[in-house]
Amino acid sequence: MSDNFPPPPPEQPQPEHLPPAGAPPERPSPWAAPPGPPRKQHTGLIVTLAVGGGLVVAGAVVALVYSAMSSVEDSIALPPRSEAPYSEPYEEEPAPEPTATEPDVKKDVTIIGCTRDPSIGWQSAKVKVVNGSSTTANYTIMMEFLDEDGVKVAEGGAGVVALEPGESAVRKAQGVGEVPRGTTCRISDIWRTPSESAD
Template sequence: MSDNFPPPPPEQPQPEPERPVPVQPSPWAAPAAPPGKQRTGLIVTLAVGGGLVVAGAVVALVYAAMSSVQDSIALPPRSETPYSEPYEEEPYEEEPYAEGPSATEADAKKDVTITACTRDPQIGWQSAKVKVVNGSSTTASYTIMMEFLDEDGVKVAEGGAGVVDLEPGASAVKKAQGLGEVPPGTTCRIGDVWRTPSDRSGS
C-alpha cells in the first residue's frame, strides 16, 4: 500500500447560532399586572357585576309590586255631570220653642225686682230677695239668675231662685242665695229670667 493519501479537506467554520433579539417594550404600553393583581381585579369585576344583577332584580320586584297595588286600587268613576255654579243656601230659621223654658225676654225681666241685697256677716255669702209679679195673661213659672258684683263691677258669685205656677197678676217673694264668700260692698244684679207658661190642663 502506498502511504501517499490525499490530504484531508480543510475544516469549514461552523456558523454561530442566531441569538434572539430582545423585544423592547413600547413606552405607551401599560405595564403588565402581576398574576396576584390580575386575579384580584377579576374578583372585583365579578362582584360588581353580581351586585348590578341583584339591584336590577330588586328594582323589577318593586316595580311589579307597585303596579299590582295600583291595579288593586279602584278609582271612583269619573262624573260626567257638568259643572254648575255653587248656590247660596237660605239661612236656617229656628222655629219658636212651644214648650219648656223660653229665651230671656225683656217683659219677663220686668216682672222681677230686687227687694233686698245682703251679705251674711258670719260666712260672707251674698243673697238677694226678689219679688216676682206675673205680668202675662197665663199661669207661668219663673227661673231667675242673680249676679253678685264687687265694687269694681266684677262678678264674684251667682245664685238663683224659682217660682212655680204663678197666676196672672199674682206675686211671690223668693230668696236667691249666692254660693261662695264675697267681699264687703258686693251688689246684686238680675241676670237672666226665663218665663215658661204652665200647662195645667191635666190638673
C-alpha cells in the same frame, strides 16, 4: 443466487369492512370514541341566541300584559261627568235660637233685698216676682253678685213655679262662696215659660 432482491410491492390500503347489502347499519358502541376530529364549540353563538330569545319572550309578555290592562280599563265604566255648574257645598241651616226674652218680663221681677251673711260671708238677694202675663207661668231668675269694682264674685238663682196671672211671690236667690263687704246684687237673666198647670 444474487444478493439483489426486488423491492417489496407497496402496501395496498385495506378495504373497509362494509356490511352486506340489505343488512341494517351497525350502531356505534356508546363507549367508542366519536369518529373524526372533534368539532369546535360555538359557545358565544349559543349565548347570543339564548339572550336574544329571552328578550323576545320578555317583550311578548310585556305586550300581552299591556293589552290585557287596556282591555280591563275599557271595560270599567266610569260615571259620566256632571255638566252642572259648580255650586257651593250644602250647609245645614243653623238651629233656631231660643226665643228671645219677652221685653215685659223684666218688669215682673224686682230686687227687694241684697244682704251678706255676717257669719259665713255669703251674699243673697231677695226678689219679688209678679206675673204680668195672661197665663200661668214659671220663672227662673239668675243673679250676679258684684264687688265694689263691679267684678262678679259669685252667682245665685231662684225660681217660681205655676204663678197665676197678676199674682206675686217672693224668693231668695242664694249666692255660693264668700264675698267681700260692699257686694251688690244684679239680675243677669230671667226666663218666663208657660206652666203645664195652665192646661
